[in-house]
Amino acid sequence: MTPASRTGPDESPDPGGEAGMATAEYAIGTLAAAAFAGLLLAIMRSGGLRATLQSIIESALSVG
Template identity: 85%
Template sequence: MGSSGALIPTNQRRTTMRRSTSTTLRALRTSVMLARPGHPSAQPTLLRRLTSGEEGMATAEYAIGTLAAAAFAGLLLALMRSGSLSGALRSIIESALSV
Protein backbone atom coordinates (compact mmCIF):
# COMPACT_ATOMS: atom_id res chain seq x y z
CA MET A 1 0.00 0.00 0.00
CA GLY A 2 1.01 3.68 0.07
CA SER A 3 2.83 5.64 2.70
CA SER A 4 1.39 6.01 6.17
CA GLY A 5 0.89 9.72 5.42
CA ALA A 6 -2.00 8.83 3.11
CA LEU A 7 -4.06 7.81 6.14
CA ILE A 8 -3.63 11.21 7.82
CA PRO A 9 -5.88 14.06 6.62
CA THR A 10 -4.10 16.69 4.49
CA ASN A 11 -4.61 19.59 6.93
CA GLN A 12 -3.22 17.56 9.80
CA ARG A 13 -0.18 16.54 7.71
CA ARG A 14 0.56 20.20 6.89
CA THR A 15 0.29 21.20 10.54
CA THR A 16 2.57 18.34 11.57
CA MET A 17 5.14 19.29 8.91
CA ARG A 18 5.10 22.96 9.97
CA ARG A 19 5.51 21.94 13.58
CA SER A 20 8.43 19.62 12.80
CA THR A 21 10.09 22.28 10.63
CA SER A 22 9.84 24.92 13.34
CA THR A 23 11.16 22.42 15.90
CA THR A 24 14.11 21.65 13.62
CA LEU A 25 14.87 25.35 13.13
CA ARG A 26 14.68 25.95 16.86
CA ALA A 27 17.13 23.10 17.44
CA LEU A 28 19.48 24.49 14.78
CA ARG A 29 19.40 27.95 16.36
CA THR A 30 20.18 26.50 19.75
CA SER A 31 23.05 24.38 18.45
CA VAL A 32 24.57 27.36 16.59
CA MET A 33 24.44 29.49 19.71
CA LEU A 34 26.02 26.73 21.77
CA ALA A 35 28.68 25.86 19.19
CA ARG A 36 29.84 29.42 18.49
CA PRO A 37 29.56 31.45 21.67
CA GLY A 38 32.66 33.51 20.82
CA HIS A 39 31.47 34.58 17.38
CA PRO A 40 28.38 36.73 17.85
CA SER A 41 28.78 38.35 14.44
CA ALA A 42 28.50 34.99 12.67
CA GLN A 43 25.37 33.91 14.53
CA PRO A 44 22.85 36.32 13.01
CA THR A 45 24.14 35.62 9.50
CA LEU A 46 23.91 31.86 9.91
CA LEU A 47 20.52 32.09 11.60
CA ARG A 48 19.27 34.34 8.80
CA ARG A 49 20.43 31.81 6.22
CA LEU A 50 18.78 28.96 8.08
CA THR A 51 15.46 30.73 8.42
CA SER A 52 15.24 32.57 5.10
CA GLY A 53 12.71 31.20 2.68
CA GLU A 54 14.00 31.81 -0.82
CA GLU A 55 17.66 32.03 -1.67
CA GLY A 56 19.49 30.92 -4.75
CA MET A 57 18.12 30.49 -8.23
CA ALA A 58 15.43 28.20 -9.56
CA THR A 59 15.80 26.29 -12.83
CA ALA A 60 14.03 29.00 -14.85
CA GLU A 61 16.31 31.64 -13.38
CA TYR A 62 19.36 29.56 -14.34
CA ALA A 63 18.05 29.36 -17.91
CA ILE A 64 17.53 33.12 -18.09
CA GLY A 65 20.97 33.75 -16.56
CA THR A 66 22.57 31.39 -19.07
CA LEU A 67 20.85 33.13 -21.98
CA ALA A 68 21.96 36.53 -20.69
CA ALA A 69 25.55 35.30 -20.35
CA ALA A 70 25.48 33.89 -23.89
CA ALA A 71 24.10 37.17 -25.25
CA PHE A 72 26.81 39.13 -23.42
CA ALA A 73 29.49 36.78 -24.80
CA GLY A 74 28.10 37.31 -28.31
CA LEU A 75 28.23 41.07 -27.82
CA LEU A 76 31.85 40.89 -26.65
CA LEU A 77 32.74 38.67 -29.59
CA ALA A 78 31.18 41.14 -32.03
CA LEU A 79 33.10 44.00 -30.41
CA MET A 80 36.38 42.09 -30.53
CA ARG A 81 35.92 41.27 -34.22
CA SER A 82 35.29 44.90 -35.14
CA GLY A 83 38.28 46.54 -36.82
CA SER A 84 38.63 49.64 -34.66
CA LEU A 85 38.55 47.89 -31.31
CA SER A 86 40.81 45.13 -32.54
CA GLY A 87 43.40 47.68 -33.75
CA ALA A 88 43.26 49.61 -30.48
CA LEU A 89 43.66 46.43 -28.46
CA ARG A 90 46.55 45.26 -30.65
CA SER A 91 48.37 48.60 -30.19
CA ILE A 92 47.92 48.44 -26.40
CA ILE A 93 49.32 44.91 -26.28
CA GLU A 94 52.26 45.80 -28.57
CA SER A 95 53.16 48.84 -26.48
CA ALA A 96 52.99 46.77 -23.29
CA LEU A 97 55.23 44.05 -24.75
CA SER A 98 57.77 46.52 -26.17
CA VAL A 99 58.67 47.87 -22.71
Protein backbone atom coordinates (compact mmCIF):
# COMPACT_ATOMS: atom_id res chain seq x y z
CA MET A 1 0.00 0.00 0.00
CA THR A 2 1.53 3.27 -1.06
CA PRO A 3 1.26 6.35 1.20
CA ALA A 4 -0.96 8.10 -1.37
CA SER A 5 -3.49 5.24 -1.33
CA ARG A 6 -4.00 5.15 2.47
CA THR A 7 -7.41 6.06 3.80
CA GLY A 8 -8.70 6.93 7.24
CA PRO A 9 -11.54 5.18 9.11
CA ASP A 10 -14.07 7.31 7.21
CA GLU A 11 -12.47 6.38 3.86
CA SER A 12 -11.08 9.91 3.41
CA PRO A 13 -7.54 10.22 2.01
CA ASP A 14 -4.80 9.88 4.63
CA PRO A 15 -1.50 10.34 2.79
CA GLY A 16 0.53 10.79 5.97
CA GLY A 17 -0.84 7.70 7.69
CA GLU A 18 -2.00 9.75 10.69
CA ALA A 19 -5.44 8.17 11.11
CA GLY A 20 -6.03 7.11 14.71
CA MET A 21 -3.27 9.23 16.21
CA ALA A 22 -5.73 11.34 18.21
CA THR A 23 -7.00 8.24 20.00
CA ALA A 24 -3.47 7.23 21.01
CA GLU A 25 -2.74 10.76 22.21
CA TYR A 26 -5.91 10.78 24.34
CA ALA A 27 -4.92 7.44 25.83
CA ILE A 28 -1.46 8.71 26.79
CA GLY A 29 -2.98 11.87 28.27
CA THR A 30 -5.48 9.84 30.28
CA LEU A 31 -2.74 7.57 31.63
CA ALA A 32 -0.60 10.57 32.59
CA ALA A 33 -3.53 12.20 34.40
CA ALA A 34 -4.29 8.98 36.27
CA ALA A 35 -0.64 8.59 37.27
CA PHE A 36 -0.52 12.19 38.49
CA ALA A 37 -3.72 11.65 40.50
CA GLY A 38 -2.21 8.51 42.04
CA LEU A 39 0.92 10.42 42.98
CA LEU A 40 -1.12 13.18 44.62
CA LEU A 41 -3.18 10.59 46.48
CA ALA A 42 -0.03 8.89 47.78
CA ILE A 43 1.35 12.24 48.95
CA MET A 44 -1.91 13.21 50.63
CA ARG A 45 -2.11 9.90 52.45
CA SER A 46 1.50 10.05 53.65
CA GLY A 47 0.89 13.19 55.70
CA GLY A 48 4.45 14.45 55.36
CA LEU A 49 3.77 17.09 52.74
CA ARG A 50 0.02 17.25 53.19
CA ALA A 51 -0.13 20.73 54.74
CA THR A 52 2.22 22.22 52.16
CA LEU A 53 0.39 20.66 49.24
CA GLN A 54 -2.97 21.70 50.66
CA SER A 55 -1.84 25.31 51.00
CA ILE A 56 -0.53 25.32 47.43
CA ILE A 57 -3.80 23.95 46.09
CA GLU A 58 -5.88 26.38 48.15
CA SER A 59 -3.85 29.36 47.01
CA ALA A 60 -4.08 28.22 43.37
CA LEU A 61 -7.86 27.83 43.60
CA SER A 62 -8.40 31.13 45.40
CA VAL A 63 -6.70 33.25 42.71
CA GLY A 64 -9.20 35.22 40.71
